[in-house]
Amino acid sequence: MNIPATLESKINEVITHYPVSRRSATMPLLHMIQEHFGFISDEAVTWVASKLEIEPINVLELVTFYPMFRRKPAGQTHIRVCRTLSCAMAGSYALLEKVCKAAGIERHGHDHGNPIAVSKDGKYSIEFVECLASCGTAPVAMSGDDFHEKVTDENIKDLLDSTSSSATVPKLHPPHPREKRIVFQNIDRDGWTNDIDKYLVYGGYEELKKALRTQPADIVNEVKASGLRGRGGAGFPCGVKWGFIKYGGPEPTYLICNADESEPGTFKDRYIIHQDPHQLIEGMIISCFAVQANLAYIYVRGEFPEGAQILEKALADARAKGFLGKNIMGSGFDLEIYVHRGAGAYICGEETGLIESLEGKRAYPRIKPPYFPAVLGLYQCPTIVNNVETLCHVKHIVRMGGAEYAKLGRPNNTGTRILCVSGDVQKPGYFEVEVGSLTMGELINDLCGGSKTGRKIKAVIPGGSSAKVLNATERFKLKEKQPDGSMAEREIGFEDIPMDFDSLAAVGSMAGSGGVIVLDDSRDMVWTLNNINEFYAHESCGQCTPCREGSLWMKKITDRLLAGGGVTGDPAQLKTVADNIAGRTICAFGEACAWPTQSFLAKFRPDFEARASKPVPPPMPPEILPEQLIAHTDIPTLHGPHTEGTHEVIAMAGSTSAADSAISAHEH
């Protein structure tokens, strides 16, 4: 295998980023090889294995697990179109067909095992990928490494022959008056650039200097006092998480920034990475100091190639200015941070899945107990995993102090958070607000201009696609703590739900990652759930039984419902499947894939019943295939051992299945 010297020396350098285990370098090496050769050949798999002194099967395991690694060449320009909910609602399915037509790509016969379709002349290839984290500007696509937003029929040509990327281009519109921009204060800011000099001019890295003059435990206490809750989706109190770390233990502590933003409906970390990377780095260095981690990684999703480059440069610049490396600013604190690119797996957003991925393995989340990251994390050492936005908040907590920060937002739901709204609203986008300062109605109507087409809002998913859907006509009973400390209950409609962690949990959903997806009454709920189910079926890592089998089963059922093959038991069966997944799995992906099904069925049952009216087919042969359920209006009912089946109902014109010949044999 002919690896040019320049590539080999780059590879050798990258391996030094993983001093503890060479196996961790597998993914970066695969990225570099694919960038150079266009794909990962069988030879490359063996080469990487011997370079890292691991078994070839361990490399093959990764190449087949992470969809961004391809084993066959793509076209000269590889196009990725997003298929997940918000982009699908914005027409990405039709867009895909149009791009295929324009590029001369024949896409039939491509499925999960062979997702990339290449045009005959080899110029273009296309892939229908999962959420690219820019739902507010749906539909989005990538052309090579270039990012394209709001792709319409008119600018398909720009997509195919891309000359620019909008990933770093700020959207120059002022924040809404209801916003309070702290973490996002530099996003879309007129005249702002993402380099270190600009950052320093505006007081950058002052908080780091302040932090390094204090004790690590003091910073932990400030974060505890601030009440900061993780912004990645789980909402776990950050100070409590940090409090699990003991100083002076025999093993090193690691900190990992979870920049794998992949929850459908969420698009906030993207902007921090592309437009304000130094805020993240500063927050991260402070956090590492607080938990005494001397080696940290930023795990950035593979679909942010520019983001990864920006972070690499920002880290190099920070290192050059003495904010990273040995004895940072004379404090005696050493820290190295490296960027690690993901390769297309949502499950890497799960903290233990991320840790496994960083160790160079398939992103299989770990069982807890015993593998709590704070005890047995990266390389079985204490590890803190924090979301991008959370780490940025840390910088501001150091700036203003924990108590001051806690005054923002509401008790137990402190600070600000970035809400991302997409779907059927006039002005989708991101908004940084004090937690709980807005109600759902204010967010949708005042900030986003209300429903897009003047139609009524039918449903809202308030916290990323994993969150339970809310029916817009529902009434909720909300228990709230009064100023005098007592609890009072009031009945509200969905428009009055405060957008904070506790209120959204109280109404039976969750604040999650802050990704709000709005659906108006033109939307088919079965179609919506099916789109979400396909996402989870695709992203399931496959480790544990309920999620692996159940996620694909739920997708197949909603596929069949959509296509007209629903039978009367289907809604109940669908609910049973979801009930058998949630709570029974290794990680929260089980809940994530079950809650949409459970909630859509609970809130919109009539929509599903309407699609499930055919009689339940008999379990005994002749078995009925899904195609027959879809195609035929009458299904033979169960026949007993001594009676013949009902012959007249199946008109199997021209079909030649075994079921048909069995039935026709009956008739003779």
Place this chain on the structure above:
Amino acid sequence: MSTETAAPVQLLNVQIDGIWMQFPKGTRVIEACSQAGKFVPRYCYHPRLSSPGNCRMCLIEMGMPKMGPDRKPVIGPDGKAEIGWIPRPQISCAQDVAEGMGIRTDSPMVKECRQGVMEFLLINHPLDCPICDQAGECQLQEFSVEYGNGGSRFLEHKVKKPKNVEVGPRVTLDAERCVLCSRCIRFMKEVAHDDVLGFVDRGSHSTIACHPDRTLDSNYSLNTVDICPVGALTSSDFRFKMRVWFLKETKSVCASCATGCNTIIGSRENIVYRQTPRENNDVNSVWMCDYGRLNFHQLQSPERLTNPTIKGPSGNEITQWEIALSRASTELKRHRGDAVAIIASGSLTNEELFLTRKLGDALGTKLIDIIPRNAEGDKILLSADRNANTAGARLMGVTGGVPGSLLGLISTGLKNKTIKTLIVIGEDATTTLGEEIANAQLILSVSMLPNGTTKLAHLVFPSVGFAEKRGSLVNKDGRLQRLNRAIQAPGAARDDWEIIRDLLHGVSGANGIYMIEDVFKQMAASIPALAGLSLSKIGDLGVPLKL
């Protein structure tokens, strides 16, 4: 003066299904449940491998002591800590018992969990039972009956995966049947030290695979078939040969090397179909190597010697036992002392070797030895000594400190023709001594199969294989273990020990040995290491000897 005291084993109080019991600290919850008589179903958990907790079949209800505001457990009316039950079910395979833990193995929640997991495992599982070798010992079948919900409501297409894949020279993979428990991957990594298996693809399409440059060719590959809970990994040798419920299972010991892994011989109607390892924590844990496991086909060879023969003008002519033994008696009495040499096999049982030594004594010869059989051993189970009973041969005085040291003298004696009588028992002397054995005036061979020696022998007595005899062996660590008879030998073949006893009888008259237990009695009386033992006292797991 130091006194050694064993570290006290800490016992923890655990409530299982309402009853408080005690278990040593470090007991896995799932094992505690088994010990309490409440078996918890499982696929991915195996007591000798790491626990990934991925099958979710072992979900149970778990609770821990409720803690009061003083951080001490709240004591209930029964004087024990009150249990706060965790609302979510927990797996029992990856946690050890803790003080005050509560476990429910048969609550409605647990039943629902099991039904749910069973349903999920079966939706994509192919309807292969009628053609699947695992039927009858398949955990999918067993747990489906015990814990499943008895019906399917799956109306979709099943996921298709490769079937009948030659993942290794001795192992067949059916990826559709695989439940992705990862036992095989963990075994190859943790026990066989050959990290050659892994998962490829993702989600519901995941499968087990080998990298194309490698294959599952380890000498321990068939253990993955043992531990595979379903019919995904099956033995290619055993494929489609016999339904497992027809197999008679005989506990025995492997005789292919000095380790003596404990086995179960699966046979039916005098044909051995397979061997599987049997648990013995002092010998082989729950494993055995492929070489020993498959080393039984010679029992069914069409070449098996089934009748005694006497060399006549047209070669070895079949005769009757009385005639052959009578001729042997006559011929053996012609020579004594150094004119007689006996070459025995190091895989003969102790009883056979004991009688061999007695035969040698009766003939007055000290030229008696075994042929050492050495090959490359590994650090896992396979011994470099491919004789199963070298230690026994030493104990019985058939060989000395260095096995085979007298073969040189015997070779010289044959070349010089000073050795007139050569008795070969259970071996092929020509492999070491070549055609020079033809110099002997009388070659007497006791053998199961024809070989270079039987071709030249004047008298051939058909004997039996390891699965056709009862007797004892001593392994490389000095452990006395027992072979049990699984099948009858073909034709008129007789047990080696009986043949040697009859030869002895022909040389020195009645010896009062009628049953094999008589042989052992004499052994135990004359060999201090065996004092007080008997064949039945050896038991299924053997007895360590003080050698």
